[in-house]
Amino acid sequence: MTVTIGGLGVTASAAANGQTTTSNAQRLPQIPLDVEQYPVAPCGLELKQVHVFVRHGERTPVGVRMRDPPASIPEHWMMCKAARNFRAAVAGLTGLSEEGANGSLDGSMPFTKRVERMDGTSIEGECLLGELTDVGRKSTYNYGQALRRIYIEKLGFLPDTLRNGNEVYLRSTNMPRTIESLQQIIHGFYPTSKCDVNVTPTLFVRNGKDENLIGNAYGCKRLEVLLAGFAQAAAGAYNKTLEPLDKIISKYIGGNPIRVDGKPRASGVMDTIRAAIAHGIKVPPEFRDKSVVDVIEQAVVAEWFSDKTEEVRRLGVGRLLVDVSQKMQAKIDRDVDDPLKILVHSTHDTSLAAICATLDVFDDNWPAFTASITFELFTKREEQNQGSYLQTVLQSLTSYPRPRLHYVRMRYQNKDMVLPLCAAEGDHLPGSPEFCTLKVFQDRVKALTPEDWDLECSPSGR
Template sequence: MSESPKSHSPLDVEKYPVAPSALQLEQVHIYVRHGERTPVGVRLAGPPANLPEHWMMCKTARRFQASVYVPGIVGVMDEFQQSRKVVERADGTHYEGQCLLGELTDLGRKSTYSFGTSLRELYVEKLGFLPDSLQNAGEVYFRTTNVPRTTESLQQIVHGLYPSSKCDPEVIPSIFVRNGRDENLFGNAGSCKRLEILLVGFAQAAASAYNHTLEPLDKKISKYIDGRPVRIDGIPRASGILDTIRAATAHNVKVPPEFEEKAVMDVIEKAVVAEWFAGNPFNKTEEVRRLGMGRLLDDLSTKIQHKIIHGDKDPLRILVHSTHDTALAGLASSLDVFDDKWPQFTSSITFELFKSTPAGNGSSFLQTLMSPFRVNAGPEHYIRMRYQNKNMVLPMCADEGKHLPGSPEFCTLTAFRERVKELTPLDFVSECAPAGRNST
């Protein structure tokens, strides 16, 4: 089963643009969407669409080792109990290889493992930034949302980056997970009532604004959804239709010919992206940016600053976060570089921290012009953001003096942190009250 170029975004190592020699890579922060999965709901099943109700694409990784308690024996470590996971249907039947709804498939495991091997190829083999074998667990940081598909994706990525043969026997990489109320790897409306209220309102506004753009599709698509109209707030929702079609095409499942028409899918995608990301929620409302992505950007900024202050005493070099499409679109939208396309499976956003080397820092006349009042100036630091294998030129760094001269994709850390500070809630709890910042 081959990957579909329409739904999968591998990391392109060959075309990775190496930074100018005057810059030295210091730290890498990666946010990657999980791999290919099944749809999160049953849609378009049965005639005439005939898409699967049951997805038989999860034959690997069905065996587990669970640590179990051994009572009454002092000094004996927990034993490991072997087990298998089997999906049972409502009628009590079960079949080998059936996936749960929204589950990472065999293809998703393959693509996330490949993402990990690509990270290794880039940062270990090509750049020499990471060591060949992991001797110090403090050099890496792995974190996932508490969702099976992101956790399993991260496990595959870690295995690709540092397989067991490349880890010291005493080094076991940790995979960090936060409680739901503390999660910030996506816009966490569950822990922020104000964000929930805003997003519901924006979804309603998007339906009013974009439903008419979907009306011309009714004569083509309604027959596949029991004669109902195609709408943002329809049954199924337009986002659900897009989700199912994207999952199907990713796994080479044949879809009705209308869903293979670019004009049809472009209209659906545009409406759904407007509902979720590109309309009012992130591009128009600073409050939603703050409540949705502000804490995550603040985490990023804080860890970067820690690295700069402590230098080699902070060994952390690469941070990999396994998350969702909403996180990538939210980050890109909040920083004004979203392409208005639904993020593909295994697509990623990378923030790379660079510092100017002594030679580059001392010999650059332009650097001196940029900082005429710096006394005993240390190295300059820059952030480069990459999304979908492309360098992002951040609007907040466009002005002269806010980026590396001649290279606008290298944002000065000062300019980057200034914008992040504006996006960071001062008091997340109070700002999340239903009425917002002015409610207390």
């Protein structure tokens, strides 16, 4: 089906739908992709390929929590008015086409989607749990526009109009909020007016067993076992630190204590709070007290995102980084014969945190909505040594081109990441430690590559 994109008005107050909101200034601060401060690479480096991993936009909580007084966070979120109209392709199933109002053969059927409640009622614009909201649609559309301004308008890396669909690769996890986020990013990056009439962008989605944009516990039993163990360890380590908060937090969660493994879990409480704040919905004042929130988020980050063992890194992120490394190598080997220039992946907070932790640059903060990581591949000719006139003449006569050097720059939340693995002299561009040599980057990826996926994913591991 094709989503009708448009009408992304998100300024209407949720208060009109019975939801109490705070001012925009009190919303959870986001970090939009910064076009003006994007650092152009040093002279002599040529951008060859870009890999983008972006968290989906703002969404509703994935569960109903804290709806009762005194928290009173809404159970029903009226923030999904955009993209409620669809056109389903049905003609291909029947062999028939319908004549549209303009006399053309459309071959599709329009319909509208609504959320139905248990009592059978429905209200236009209500969101499903965990659904991308109109705010999220707008922020991901803005992200796509920022990508366009950097890589098309500022750098001239990509053409203004997409005429070769093989220059762009688009992929999402098989979740509605990530798929819809990627649709919005595409619309901002290469809107219909900037796509050749013969080019239709393709959005790739993998089956669950083949997914590597997230730590795939579904397809890897050993990873599931390890992550469950880390969650238990986080509960043992942090529940004591949460106990002093019970006297001020428990009244908002049904009198229950706030715990890593509580009911609701601390991560669930913070999911609801972060989603509410991101949409300007009023939350209890305690959840705007930094001294309180920091304690809870420290425990949640430890449970979900903190540095894990090398085995977890291999099974959780290894195959993803292998994809990055292999596509970079293909670009180097084939050069102009490989048209692929930018790869945009729509994914989740756990993905970004895991990538950062695996490369030892995680900042221990919960990744924001539309947070993103980029890996940029650059090439540079090896500088010719100064020598005698005879050496210069002999070098000019040789038929062999000078070898090219290749570098990878990782950026997260508008910041260049200086990877510890590239810290040694010779492992990065001289004077620019953020430009890691491709060889060192690939050596680390090789160490993270599962040798026998099925064996390593058995419950007991290899």
